[in-house]
Amino acid sequence: MSDEKATTTEAEPPRERNEETAGGATLSLSRRRLLGTVGAAGAGGLALGGSGGALAHSLSQDRTPVTPLASVGAGRHSFHGTRQPGIVEPGQAHGHLAAFDLAPGAGRREASALLRRWSAAAARLMAGEPVEGVADTGIADDAGPSSLTVTFGFGASFFDRTGLADRRPAALEPLPEFSADELDSRRSNGDLWVQICADDGLVAFNALRVLQRETGRVARPRWQMTGFNRTPGATDRPRTARNLMGQVDGTNNPRPEDDDFDRHVFVPRGGDRRSPEWMEHGSYAVVRRIRMLLDEWDEQSLEQQERVIGRRKSDGAPLSGGDEHTPLDLEKTDARGRLLVPFNAHARVSAPETSGGATMLRRPFSYHDGFLPDGAPDAGLLFVAWQADPQKGFVPVQRKLDRGDALSRFIRHEASALFAVPGGAPEGGYVGQPLLEG
Numbered sequence: 432m433s434d435e436k437a438t439t440t441e442a443e444p445p446r447e448r449n450e451e452t453a454g455g456a457t458l459s460l461s462r463r464r465l466l467g468t469v470g471a472a473g474a475g476g477l478a479l480g481g482s483g484g485a486l487a488h489s490l491s492q493d494r495t496p497v498t499p500l501a502s503v504g505a506g507r508h509s510f511h512g513t514r515q516p517g518i519v520e521p522g523q524a525h526g527h528l529a530a531f532d533l534a535p536g537a538g539r540r541e542a543s544a545l546l547r548r549w550s551a552a553a554a555r556l557m558a559g560e561p562v563e564g565v566a567d568t569g570i571a572d573d574a575g576p577s578s579l580t581v582t583f584g585f586g587a588s589f590f591d592r593t594g595l596a597d598r599r600p601a602a603l604e605p606l607p608e609f610s611a612d613e614l615d616s617r618r619s620n621g622d623l624w625v626q627i628c629a630d631d632g633l634v635a636f637n638a639l640r641v642l643q644r645e646t647g648r649v650a651r652p653r654w655q656m657t658g659f660n661r662t663p664g665a666t667d668r669p670r671t672a673r674n675l676m677g678q679v680d681g682t683n684n685p686r687p688e689d690d691d692f693d694r695h696v697f698v699p700r701g702g703d704r705r706s707p708e709w710m711e712h713g714s715y716a717v718v719r720r721i722r723m724l725l726d727e728w729d730e731q732s733l734e735q736q737e738r739v740i741g742r743r744k745s746d747g748a749p750l751s752g753g754d755e756h757t758p759l760d761l762e763k764t765d766a767r768g769r770l771l772v773p774f775n776a777h778a779r780v781s782a783p784e785t786s787g788g789a790t791m792l793r794r795p796f797s798y799h800d801g802f803l804p805d806g807a808p809d810a811g812l813l814f815v816a817w818q819a820d821p822q823k824g825f826v827p828v829q830r831k832l833d834r835g836d837a838l839s840r841f842i843r844h845e846a847s848a849l850f851a852v853p854g855g856a857p858e859g860g861y862v863g864q865p866l867l868e869g
């Protein structure tokens with residue numbers, strides 16, 4: 432297992448348990464437990480008579496962590512560890528990405544205190560425990576941890592604001608401009624970044640709200656984006672997610688069990704040429720808000736859509752044949768000599784084989800923020816890509832896509848950010864401590 436941090440999930444991994452739920456076994460167990468609980472409450476209510484209201488009141492006051500009925504609520508990851516959570520775990524159903532800027536007058540000392548408060552709050556939230564003090568308003572009180580992960584990162588501007596410019600990693604150099612960029616600066620970049628992911632929408636929102644309240648006067652929200660994915664257990668078996676264009680998206684992601692996964696995704700122990708030691712076991716997150724022109728996309732025939740990606744829409748199999756996980760055959764032609772995976776197909780242009788081995792771990796969310804004035808959905812992909820160095824992951828691939836990707840006609844890059852995500856915090860420590868106190 433490449434993830435060195437302790438990741439605890441009760442009894443069985445949530446997806447396995449959800450799979451069972453769809454098959455019936457766990458469902459009937461859950462129903463029995465549910466009925467049992469309702470029955471007990473009902474009996475208790477009868478016996479308690481008029482005191483039922485008082486009991487409910489005292490329960491809501493003592494904030495005892497709940498034992499969730501279902502596997503979705505029970506999924507739990509650990510905040511503390513060598514690496515931060517939210518990178519290698521299976522993608523959750525709900526996500527919030529938020530950037531904050533330090534307030535005028537706030538510097539290294541205030542940032543350090545904020546990261547300490549944030550880390551302490553994140554550890555409790557991820558354990559399914561309420562956060563002490565005024566920050567936690569109880570939005571998630573009835574739910575378990577629901578596989579919550581909270582991840583913190585630093586933007587390039589953070590280092591200037593805190594007098595730490597000489598400790599900024601070379602790998603955090605600004606992303607180059609791409610010809611297709613239509614970036615909104617107000618929704619790009621930021622001093623601090625928080626990624627919140629959970630399988631329950633209230634748990635995810637509660638974490639966002641707590642962390643926002645914990646900023647006090649030290650930092651202000653810069654931008655925030657909300658995304659979603661398929662809910663675990665919604666499918667007959669664990670399946671790769673689909674995006675809002677209907678494509679199976681994530682098939683050729685590197686896997687934690689691959690020999691070179693750590694090298695591609697995480698900064699090695701001690702750092703490297705472009706990442707200082709305080710970044711060891713950390714990673715770099717490229718965040719892009721990419722709107723999909725869904726009305727134009729939906730007008731394309733199935734064959735046209737499949738040729739844009741180079742894979743079948745139904746199951747994600749390459750157009751060169753096989754099933755979803757068959758490697759693309761980039762040379763294979765049809766009887767007329769036409770490449771089966773077209774020369775500008777997204778899967779061909781983004782493949783490591785055609786980009787000098789450039790590799791990243793994609794962990795995106797879909798988003799839908801209502802409709803634009805012309806009636807088109809304001810929807811697309813909150814693209815989050817993880818790598819040990821953006822110059823060996825996102826940048827070379829996006830340079831190629833920018834020049835010749837058939838998908839470009841149907842998408843717009845609207846916002847962009849790059850964050851240095853340090854290694855995880857040990858018990859009693861906080862994320863970024865080696866930078867801020869080193």
Ligand SMILES: C=CC1=C(C)c2cc3[nH]c(cc4nc(cc5[nH]c(cc1n2)c(C)c5CCC(=O)O)C(CCC(=O)O)=C4C)c(C)c3C=C
Nearest residue numbers: 678679680681682683684721778781782783812828829842
């Ligand atoms: C610069 C990096 C990438 C951007 C930006 C990007 C946007 C984007 N991608 C899809 C849909 C699919 N992408 C797929 C594969 C794929 N995409 C990238 C990189 C970027 N995509 C890579 C590195 C890969 C893997 C290539 C490989 O190794 O074969 C696929 C195919 C299935 C899969 O492997 O995941 C789809 C589908 C959209 C819709 C999008 C912007 C909105």
Ligand SMILES: [Fe+2]
Nearest residue numbers: 777778781793
């Ligand atoms: Fe892609």
